[in-house]
Amino acid sequence: MNGTKKRKKEQLTIATEKDITYSTLSDGFDWFYFINNSLPELNLDETDTTTSFLEYKLEIPLIISAISGGEDTGDKLNMQLAEVSNDEKIALELGSIRPYLEDKAKLSILKEIRSICKNNPLIANLGAVQVKSYLKILPSVIEEIGIDCFSIHLNPLQEAIQPEGEPLYKGIKEAIKSLKREINTPIIVKEIGIGLSRNVVVELMNIGIEYINIAGAGGTSWVKIESERITDKLKREIAREFYDWGIPTATILNEIRDLTKDVKIIATGGIDRGIKFAKAIALGAHLAGGSRIFVKKWTEGGQNAIRELIHVWKEVLKIAMFCTGCKNIDEFRANKNIIREKYAFNSFT
Ligand SMILES: Cc1cc2nc3c(=O)[nH]c(=O)nc-3n(C[C@H](O)[C@H](O)[C@H](O)COP(=O)(O)O)c2cc1C
Numbered sequence: 431m432n433g434t435k436k437r438k439k440e441q442l443t444i445a446t447e448k449d450i451t452y453s454t455l456s457d458g459f460d461w462f463y464f465i466n467n468s469l470p471e472l473n474l475d476e477t478d479t480t481t482s483f484l485e486y487k488l489e490i491p492l493i494i495s496a497i498s499g500g501e502d503t504g505d506k507l508n509m510q511l512a513e514v515s516n517d518e519k520i521a522l523e524l525g526s527i528r529p530y531l532e533d534k535a536k537l538s539i540l541k542e543i544r545s546i547c548k549n550n551p552l553i554a555n556l557g558a559v560q561v562k563s564y565l566k567i568l569p570s571v572i573e574e575i576g577i578d579c580f581s582i583h584l585n586p587l588q589e590a591i592q593p594e595g596e597p598l599y600k601g602i603k604e605a606i607k608s609l610k611r612e613i614n615t616p617i618i619v620k621e622i623g624i625g626l627s628r629n630v631v632v633e634l635m636n637i638g639i640e641y642i643n644i645a646g647a648g649g650t651s652w653v654k655i656e657s658e659r660i661t662d663k664l665k666r667e668i669a670r671e672f673y674d675w676g677i678p679t680a681t682i683l684n685e686i687r688d689l690t691k692d693v694k695i696i697a698t699g700g701i702d703r704g705i706k707f708a709k710a711i712a713l714g715a716h717l718a719g720g721s722r723i724f725v726k727k728w729t730e731g732g733q734n735a736i737r738e739l740i741h742v743w744k745e746v747l748k749i750a751m752f753c754t755g756c757k758n759i760d761e762f763r764a765n766k767n768i769i770r771e772k773y774a775f776n777s778f779t
Contacts, residue, residue: 434529435501437594441655442498442507445722446729450654453673457648457700458680459709461772470755477751478758479744483521483694483717484551484578484616490744491711491759493521493719495643495698496555496581496620500529505539510733511724512546518740521717523553523581523618528560531571540575551578553618558584559596562605569612579641581618582606584630588622588652591669593660607637621645622652623699623721625677628685631693641694641716644683647676649700650722683713684771690714690764702726704746711747712754714764 444450481491494511498504508524515522524543530536544552554577561568561582572580584602589595610617619634620626620643626634634642657669679699686695697715701707702723710718727735754769756762 432529432532433594434532437659438498438504438525438529439501440659442504442725444655444658445650445725448654448658450651450658451722452648452651452676452700455647455674455676456678457646457706458678459700459706462680462684462709462713462769463772464709464712464750464754464769465767466753467755467768470752472752472755472757474748474752476757477748479747479751481716481759486521486549486551486578487519488521488550488717489519490740490747491715491717491763492707492740492743493523493696493698493717494724495645495696495719495721496523496525496583497721497725498525500526500536507725507728508543509539509546510728511736512543512552514733514736514740515550516547518737519549520740521551521553521719522547523555525555526560526583527554527556527571531556531560531564531567537571537574544576553577553579553581555581555583555620558582558602558606559589559598561609562598562601565605565608568609572613572615577615579616579618580609580613581620581643582609583620583622583645584626585622585624585652587624587672587675588656591653591656591660591672593656593665595656603633603637606639610638616641618643618696620696620698623647623650624652624675625679625682625699627677628682628689631686631689635689635693639693641696643696643698644679644686646679646682646697646699648678649698649702649720680709680713683710683715687714687764687766690716704743705750707743708747708750709769711759711763712750712765712769716763
């Protein structure tokens with residue numbers, strides 16, 4: 431097993447076996463509440479949760495966000511996620527394709543996953559630093575796999591903490607712009623659970639990025655995952671100082687609500703319950719979802735546990751729409767009349 435595959439395997443094992451969520455910083459969804467509408471003038475079964483994304487019709491605005499891959503366990507997980515996401519008509523984003531770029535014989539696995547995802551959008555992912563290194567070959571690889579969208583993750587803190595990290599961010603924006611010019615496939619730019627600030631969201635919009643996954647703080651902590659892999663005592667101590675670094679997911683959504691008419695925002699980071707999923711959409715996300723909760727469910731009960739979760743989140747979303755008087759997702763999404771910040775100074779004006 432080469433270095434990248436070994437690292438992916440270790441990260442996945444740590445994510446399933448250790449407590450790797452933020453200790454004190456929350457995802458922020460508890461700071462918001464729905465405004466109950468006791469006169470919705472609507473029947474529950476009339477609510478329509480469908481939405482469109484990348485030319486597909488999704489059953490609910492849900493995305494399973496990037497989760498590793500490239501070694502046996504990750505590949506098996508992604509294959510099974512492909513089957514579920516195709517059946518349930520939700521979006522699937524695969525983890526970093528770096529291991530497949532280093533061992534191109536394995537690209538056949540990604541093509542197999544593509545052949546499973548017939549009804550739903552399939553997205554493949556790579557770190558921004560690696561986009562810079564693989565810029566020349568990426569257009570043909572993207573074409574070969576046949577994905578619907580390519581996602582690039584920004585992870586300066588992880589690169590700075592990771593034992594094998596490459597904290598080389600000079601020229602990253604230019605590399606993203608170059609790739610955008612070279613491919614027709616749409617691009618998502620995302621964080622990995624530490625959060626994109628409003629300023630970065632605006633910078634990305636200014637270079638023409640139409641899909642942005644804010645991947646905020648409060649759920650998976652990559653500083654904790656990497657800390658588990660650090661053997662040097664002082665490096666571990668340095669990493670520990672960053673356990674609470676990040677911007678809560680709901681805070682980002684609230685701060686960029688006015689931008690959601692011009693850019694499609696995806697919300698991940700700490701979303702592990704149906705009500706957080708519903709709040710993320712009401713706060714303006716085009717799609718919401720996550721990674722850790724899907725890995726956890728899969729480890730506990732395989733594909734069935736994930737199907738059950740999707741069923742529960744869909745029903746929660748329907749009831750939230752019914753009890754706020756919204757009959758479809760367009761009425762529900764980014765609707766400032768149905769959700770309020772608990773401690774906002776002017777919340778009752
Ligand atoms: C086991 C695991 C592997 C991940 N691998 C990737 C990856 O390869 N690329 C990426 O952009 N994000 C990756 N992520 C980050 C997620 O896509 C997501 O943005 C982040 O975990 C926040 O969501 P969560 O709190 O629901 O996990 C991974 C997350 C987990 C838990």
